[in-house]
Amino acid sequence: MNRPERTASSVPWPHNGHEPMEQGNPVQVDTGSTVAMLRAEIRKTIDSNCGESNFRGAMFCALCRPGFALHPQAPCRAGILTLEVHRAISRPLNTAAMQAAVAVELHMQAAYLFDNVADRDKGPSDDLSPSEELAVAIGLLSCGQSALYEAAFASGRHGPGLRSLLRWAGDCAVHCSTGQFLDAYLEKRTMATTEEALMMTSLKAGSLGRFAAGLGASMATDDSDTVNLSGEFGYNLFTYLQLVDDLRDACKAHDLQGDLMQHKKTLPVVFFHNSLRGSNAEVVCSIIPPEESREAKADAWRRFESSGSRVFGAIAAEAFLNRAKSNLAGIRSRVGTVENLERIVSSFEITPQEVVNS
């Protein structure tokens, strides 16, 4: 990323009654209050960008579902990563950083909605049809785009610097969409390679992490190396998280449900299916319908568990975690303390044994 001319006109944040964080504060991560402030800004962004009450209501309803940003227990990981990368580099949070976090988080919520539609088995929520669900996703993306413009404006960007930032953000968003498309495309195929599975995962999740961390950094510094390193950190961290999620979702022993039964093209499932080529692959190489007997599902589960697919996936995930840690060491060498980011990584970190035995 090229970050030429830029004026440091960061507006103190927050501007809606909360006390701004002081310059030079120790990097104490009070994630609870930060998430609450992020949620408040997300509400404000949607309120100010969507005048039509029914559509606005549908957006808020969608965002209040479990796992979504306005649900009380949602971690808002992407937005928090944006804020904490910004805080690690320049300490005080400001309007630019918060709007950037809103932009990132709304992109992530739109991606979740797309996944809901893609995972047809889950069925629509809130009585929304798949078409309505996609319309809400587009609405959230548009609100996110508006927040991105606010962030760019608040950070004082103009001219080539503004163009460069928006172009980079657009690239990140397109890469995320490419991952979503590849996911849907691979669903139609009987087989996939581990390379395709990993590419899909990295594009979908990694690109969003790059967007989150890179945007947080670009709101804090003009140094393109620090911004790029932060982007790589986010890319590797979010790819790691997705690979861990894929291991957890592969197949659950208690109900024998999961990606394995739906023949999703996640890394561990693809590795497993490819192991069966040439053997009696027909047993498990197709979607196992929900009405299939428990014995058939249990057989597929046993084969999967003894195949080494979880270990394979855990080692791949571990490699991305190592890379994220290496990126973080690089950021530390540039900006000094990154305690808050180290704490975030620790909170995401899961031992391979936990993952494999999950």
Next chain:
Amino acid sequence: MEIVEFEKAFRAATANSMMRPALATLGQCGQLSTQLPPEFEAARNSLASRSVEPARENSLLRAVAAQWS
């Protein structure tokens, strides 16, 4: 990402029926990476960009043991 090379090496290492008990034993003992069978070590190193911390290495080995013991 050299996932294809890693996959080949991993499959070669784990297809060796003689190696599975060895991996399981190493895992149960919590041995360090220097004592891993060379094929498995090569597989892991082909993917990781830097060495794994000893505590996580042990955890990984125990995970291997859980699969093949």
